[in-house]
Amino acid sequence: MKHLFAALCAALAGTAWAEPDPANWQDVLDEANGQTVYWNAWGGSTTINDFIEWVGTRVEEEHGVKLEHVKLTDTADAVSRVIAEKSAGQDADGAIDLIWINGANFSAMKEADLLFGPFAEALPNWQFVDVDGKTVTTDFTVPTEGFESPWAMAQVVFIYDSEVLPEPPKSAEAIRDWAAMNPGRFTFPQPPDFLGTTFLKQMLIELVEDPTILQQPAGDDYAQVTAPLWDWLQDVTPDLWRAGRAYPQTGPSQLQLINDGEVDMAISFSPGEATTAIANQQLPESARTFVLEDGTLGNASFVAIPYNASAKAGALVVADFLMSPEAQLRAQDPEVLGFSTVLDMAAIPADDRAGFDALELGVATLSPAELGQALPEPHPSWMTRIEADWAERYGVGN
Structure with a gap:
């Protein structure tokens, strides 16, 4: 009986260890290669849809991760899907791997323990994020605590x-x-x-x-x-x-x-x-x-990973790529999205910073000074x- 108990504990421990650890990034990349990530994200904008398609192209080229954009009209629909899966006892192989999320939806998922993590601050590109100058560690006053990672800044x-x-x-x-x-x-x-x-x-x-x-x-x-x-x-x-x-x-x-x-x-x-x-x-x-x-x-736009996601490693790769200088520069290009970056310009490599410095924001875009606090x-x-x-x-x- 003692040996059986020990074997059971080992099996359970093995299950816990099977979760991808972003601190061991090479292991994450190895596991992510060949995975398909279903990203549930708002689908009401052609420009955003095109950007997500480009992200999919890049993560497949670089890491062998296939990205499928599940277009939403309301993020609450994705939250309801995860809740339904949990109610049905589906604690693995969930239909949703990544969600574009913030505000009440994030708060509800965090409170109900429906999120994988914490992961954000262990991602390689987190080192470039402006954690002091931008609101990237709280979401509508709720501390993110690493359960979501930022990918765009927004202001009305x-x-x-x-x-x-x-x-x-x-x-x-x-x-x-x-x-x-x-x-x-x-x-x-x-x-x-x-x-x-x-x-x-x-x-x-x-x-x-x-x-x-x-x-x-x-x-x-x-x-x-x-x-x-x-x-x-x-x-x-x-x-x-x-x-x-x-x-x-x-x-x-x-x-x-x-x-x-x-x-x-x-x-x-x-x-x-x-x-x-x-x-x-x-x-x-x-x-x-x-x-x-x-x-x-x-506020910031974030992505989060459901606790029962099928492709957690692939989702981590996508979340990390979204914070990369390459993706952030493309998102800020007014001919692509015109989103403000989450990055600290003093922290990124000089070559990447030059790309941001050379970017023309456009005739209808207010400068940071004009936007104000x-x-x-x-x-x-x-x-x-x-x-x-x-x-x-x-x-x-x-």
Whole structure:
């Protein structure tokens, strides 16, 4: 019996050791070679889809990892899939290997122990990440603790047609007043689309009496704190595009409305999106970008690996490549994505730094100085409750 117990312990220990360890990177690369990684990521942007396809080409060329982009309309769908697998006892060979994730979805998976890791800080390219100057170790106030790795920085900007709107409104009050004078010329994506919810959070941060309260979980004072947002929406909604009876479903849909001359400005979470859209003939050459006078929200995009992923080693390789100077430079190119980098320019090799220094950000992209300091994201609980309340009050069909 003693020998049987010892054998069982050894078998269990062997199972634990079988998990890939990013600290032993060559072992990870050996295991990853030949794996297929199913990356569940938002699929609503052609430029992002093309970038993910390029990532797949590069990791297959370099490491023999095949990348399949599972296009999502809502990241919560991937979270629900992992939860369903756990409920069914499927603790290995899961359908999802990597998720583009942040905010409430990350918080929910972390709290439910649905994530593999910690892994991020052991990845080879972590040495280049700007951990002091950028918000890459917390996600909507929740410590990441190595359970997700960053691959892009984002900050809210507003895109507008400068020929139609020479002086755009740069505060919540100014947007409300401008919308009243120009009915039908503004809208935002329909929550729970992340940009639609982001717009609601951006307005709340400006309208709330003390924005620091949003750094804590929403509590019994939720109704009191959010009352100014609902008052503002009550004023502005009748003056939105189609009188608030319909909303674009995605960020790219907003840009199409600008290009079609139906609205005059749109929210974006990518400072370089306007320049990229001009290059792709999705916006007129007169498109420009601005930020609100009191600042705008900023955060990082992360990837995480489910606890039961089938190709953990391959997922680690993809996560690491996304933080590489090569991938970061391509993502920042305004003709590709125009995303801001997560890297510390002082930490990367000189040849790579020269590539960033030579990159032209484009006519519609604000410089870091023009963007100003990004405002912190609220705790995820505020977003969850605001989304539900907005759907009850303003959801299409209500």
